[in-house]
Amino acid sequence: MSYQSLYRKYRPQSFSDVVGQEPVTTAIGNQIKSGRTGHAYLFTGTRGTGKTTVAKIFARAVNCEDPRPDGSPCGECEMCRGIADGSLMNVIEIDAASNNGVENVRTIIEEIAYRPQKGNKKVYIIDEVHMLSAGAFNALLKTLEEPPEYVLFILATTEVGKVPITILSRCQRYDFHRMPVETLVSRMQSVLSEEGTKVEDKALSFIARQADGSMRDALSILDQCLAFNFEEVLTYDHTLEILGAVDNSVFTRIMEDITEQKLADAIKLLDDTVMKGRDIQAFVADFIAYMRDLLLISAEGDTEADIADILGVSTDTYEQMKSVAKKLETDTLIRYIRIFSELSAQIRYSSQKKTLTEIAIVRLMHPEMQEDAAAMRQRLAILERKIDKLERDGVKVNAASQQTGAAVQAPAKKLPLPKALPEDVQMACDNWGRIRADASGALKSLLAEAKPSTDGSNLVIVCGNDVSAETLKDNADDLKAILERELKKEVTFVIYGPGKGEDPDTKYPDLESAINFDVEINDNF
Ligand SMILES: [Zn+2]
Secondary structure, eight states: OOOOOHHHHTOOSSGGGOOSOHHHHHHHHHHHHHTOOOSEEEEEOSTTSSHHHHHHHHHHHTTOSSOOTTSOOOSOSHHHHHHHHTSSOOEEEEETTTOOSHHHHHHHHHHHTSOOSSSSOEEEEEETGGGSOHHHHHHHHHHHHSOOTTEEEEEEESOGGGSOHHHHTTSEEEEOOOOOHHHHHHHHHHHHHHHTOEEOHHHHHHHHHHHTTOHHHHHHHHHHHHHHOOSSEEOHHHHHHHHTOOOHHHHHHHHHHHHTTOHHHHHHHHHHHHHTTOOHHHHHHHHHHHHHHHHHHHHOOSOHHHHHHHHTOOHHHHHHHHHHHHTSOHHHHHHHHHHHHHHHHHHTTOSOHHHHHHHHHHHHHOGGGOOSHHHHHHHHHHHHHHHHHHHHTTOOHHHHHHHHHHHHHTTTSOOOOOBOOHHHHHHHHHTHHHHHHHOOHHHHHHHHHOEEEESSSSEEEEOSSHHHHHHHHHTHHHHHHHHHHHHSSBOOEEEEOOOTTOOHHHHSTTHHHHHHHHHHHHHHO
């Protein structure tokens, strides 16, 4: 007898055998018991969640002469046996992916006109129904609305969004959910005990995680591993090897190298992994999943046991991951995931998968290549770690950072100028013409109408009016630069402009003498 896959061999034959979709199987079982089934159903959900399996049980149940208490087919009556061995044509399965045209639907409509030779119902299971063409959907619509009472439609789809609303509204809809890791594991365990094969629990958890909620995938991955494994027990390590997958501990080591800025070590690990024949695309996908898990761990509260369960990892692995997660900021992790998600898209069609992956690792370690806030915070964290290390090595960091600071600033900042003495300020007033000549643009004309003066220690610049004064204040930096250039001193100055009808003397009492003095000087200049 030819080999039958585990998925087919152990395909559930009754509603109670179907795991993980209890709300659906209970509802449909109840309808069968009460004899109140509808005429059109839509099963939606990701692949391998049991849509077709439940549809087949349903199709036999509506024809069964003596359904079981839960509504399942008995499996023994003439109808059940006839459908199972193919001698009765009450159940018709159509794959819409390859039969998606109007003519395919017309064929169905023509057949529907004839009652089944035996049994109550003719059941049409249309798989991947979203693949039907627009014309085919239209052709189906009328029949779906009012089929003969002996017809039952079960439409199944992985992409309910692509099914027209007119079809949806004519069906009873049931959603099939992804199955949790523990459901997949316990189902695999019961299959394995029937088979008399031993598999490590850790291997089963790993397979369940790879299957991502799909029972079909879980059982086919298990199939694949068993086919390759000639040992007595299928171990976790064998499973990793067979699937070309990477052990979590490798990711933990790479992550540690990344946080410690050990580029060479991280690249070497990647190299070793690739040399062992691991697929880079899968490596990148698994690493993203690993980082997502770290994110969950770093976000968790006191519910450790739950998280370890959700992640489906052993306590050891969990502890390892936790210590890595502690060293990473949430922002940093999100940035890493973003970089690797971009990488995952990039390498799909690239022949330079390994090089691109190495570059991504470099990007993880060098946040200075990016300008966003998360990268900045990471740069800070790296700096802090470096300073910590320096301090541990006995370097006095305060002195060092001051020196560094001075060295960095030196080229930009001139040596501080000595403060101007009263005689220097007087000199400025005396040489106003030279200062005026040094200015350009708006500043030049503002200085032309302004009168320089001194209050004893500061330079006082009196403008013709308050508007000019404000404008001059806007140009204060340029003026300061000119004064420093001309006097080689740091001059503090006050800019003053009287408002309309305002007496300068009341606002600036000391001004009068100064103005008089300076005005004369300047006029003479
Ligand atoms: Zn039966």
